[in-house]
Amino acid sequence: MNAQTPLHTADATDAEESLKLQQAQATTFDSEAATAVAMQNTLLTPRFYTTDFDEMDAINVEPVRDEWDPLIAEMQADPNKGHFRKTADWDHVDWDGMEPELKKEFIDFLISSCTAEFSGCVLYKEMKRRGSNHEITTLFQLMARDEARHAGFINDALREAGIAVNLGFLTQKKKYTYFQPKFIYYATYLSEKIGYARYITIFRHLEAHPEKRFHPIFKWFEEWCNDEFRHGEAFAMLMKTDPKLTSGINVLWIKFFLTAVFSTMYVRDHQRPAFHEALGVDTDWYGQEVFRKTSDISKQIFPITLDIDHPRWMPSLKRLQRASADMAAADRKSGLAKLVGKASAGTRAALAFVSLYTIPAKRNAVPAVTRLQPAY
Ligand SMILES: [Fe+2]
Ligand SMILES: [Fe+2]
Numbered sequence: 001m002n003a004q005t006p007l008h009t010a011d012a013t014d015a016e017e018s019l020k021l022q023q024a025q026a027t028t029f030d031s032e033a034a035t036a037v038a039m040q041n042t043l044l045t046p047r048f049y050t051t052d053f054d055e056m057d058a059i060n061v062e063p064v065r066d067e068w069d070p071l072i073a074e075m076q077a078d079p080n081k082g083h084f085r086k087t088a089d090w091d092h093v094d095w096d097g098m099e100p101e102l103k104k105e106f107i108d109f110l111i112s113s114c115t116a117e118f119s120g121c122v123l124y125k126e127m128k129r130r131g132s133n134h135e136i137t138t139l140f141q142l143m144a145r146d147e148a149r150h151a152g153f154i155n156d157a158l159r160e161a162g163i164a165v166n167l168g169f170l171t172q173k174k175k176y177t178y179f180q181p182k183f184i185y186y187a188t189y190l191s192e193k194i195g196y197a198r199y200i201t202i203f204r205h206l207e208a209h210p211e212k213r214f215h216p217i218f219k220w221f222e223e224w225c226n227d228e229f230r231h232g233e234a235f236a237m238l239m240k241t242d243p244k245l246t247s248g249i250n251v252l253w254i255k256f257f258l259t260a261v262f263s264t265m266y267v268r269d270h271q272r273p274a275f276h277e278a279l280g281v282d283t284d285w286y287g288q289e290v291f292r293k294t295s296d297i298s299k300q301i302f303p304i305t306l307d308i309d310h311p312r313w314m315p316s317l318k319r320l321q322r323a324s325a326d327m328a329a330a331d332r333k334s335g336l337a338k339l340v341g342k343a344s345a346g347t348r349a350a351l352a353f354v355s356l357y358t359i360p361a362k363r364n365a366v367p368a369v370t371r372l373q374p375a376y
C-alpha cells in the first residue's frame with residue numbers, strides 16, 4: 001500500500017489499493033442490494049481460476065527477452081492511469097426511463113463484465129503474491145492493477161443504477177476452478193484477445209452510429225481494450241517461452257479452447273437480444289466480426305485458426321444456442337419433464353459442440369516476431 005491512498009480506483013497503482021477502495025464503497029453503499037445481485041446466477045457465469053503457481057513462477061523469459069522488455073516498459077509507463085473515471089464526457093444516464101428489458105440485459109452485461117474483470121484481477125494478484133520470479137511477479141502485478149481499475153469503473157456505472165458488486169463477498173463465496181498452467185495460458189490469452197475484439201468492434205460501430213450509444217461507458221472502450229490487448233500480448237510471450245505449448249497434441253487443446261470460447265460468446269450474446277438491438281448490432285454479424293479479428297490476432301502464436309466460414313459453422317452455433325435456451329427452459333419445469341427436457345437439450349448441445357470441434361482447422365505459419373499492436 002502506498003503512503004497516500006488515492007481517492008479513485010482510476011488512480012490506483014496496484015490492485016490491493018484499488019480493491020480496498022471498492023470494498024469501502026460497497027459496504028458504505030448498499031450491501032443488501034449488492035449481496036442480492038452477487039447471489040444471482042448471471043454472476044456465476046464467468047469463473048474464478050486457480051492454478052499451479054509454482055510452475056508458472058518457474059517460467060524463464062530469456063528466450064523472449066527482446067519482445068518482453070518493451071512490453072513491460074509499456075505497461076509500466078501506465079498510459080491509462082487516471083483514465084477509468086467519470087469525466088465531463090460521462091453523459092447523464094436515465095436509468096428510470098430505460099426500457100425494462102434493455103435495463104435488465106444491460107445490468108446483466110455490466111455485472112458479468114465486472115465479474116470477468118475481477119476474475120482476472122484475482123488470478124493475477126494471486127500469482128504476484130505467490131511468486132518469487134521477478135519478471136513474472138512484475139507482469140502479474142501490472143495486469144492485476146489494470147483489471148482492478150476496470151472492475152472499479154464498471155462498479156461506478158452500476159452504482160448509478162443502485163447496484164454495487166461486493167468484490168470481497170465474491171472472493172470468499174465464489175467457487176475457484178483449477179486449471180493447469182497451460183490451460184490458463186490458452187483460456188486467458190483468448191479471453192484477453194476476444195475482450196479486445198469485442199470492445200473495439202462495439203467502439204468502432206458506435207463511432208459510426210453515435211445515436212445508438214445509450215450509455216456513456218462505451219466511450220471508454222478504446223483505451224480499455226488496449227489494456228486487454230497488452231495482457232493478451234503477455235500471454236502470447238509466456239506461451240512462446242516453451243514451443244511445446246503450441247505444437248503436437250497441444251494443438252488439439254488450442255482448437256478445443258478456441259471452439260469453447262467462441263461458442264460460449266455466441267450463446268451468451270444471444271441471451272441479450274434487447275441489448276444488441278439497442279446498440280443496432282446484429283448478434284450474428286457481431287459474433288463473426290469478433291471471431292475474425294480474434295482469429296487474425298491469434299495467428300501470432302497459435303498454428304491454427306477455426307474455419308468460421310465453413311458451411312457447418314453457423315448452423316452448429318445456432319443449434320448449440322437453441323439447445324442452451326431449451327436447457328434453461330427445461331430447468332424451470334419440474335419432475336419428469338425437467339429430467340427429460342434437460343437430457344435431450346444436453347445431448348443436442350454436446351452434438352452441436354462436436355460438430356463445431358470437428359470442422360477441419362486452418363493451418364498458418366507462426367511468425368518469428370510475435371508482438372502486435374492493436375490495429376482495428
Ligand atoms: Fe480488463
Ligand atoms: Fe485483461
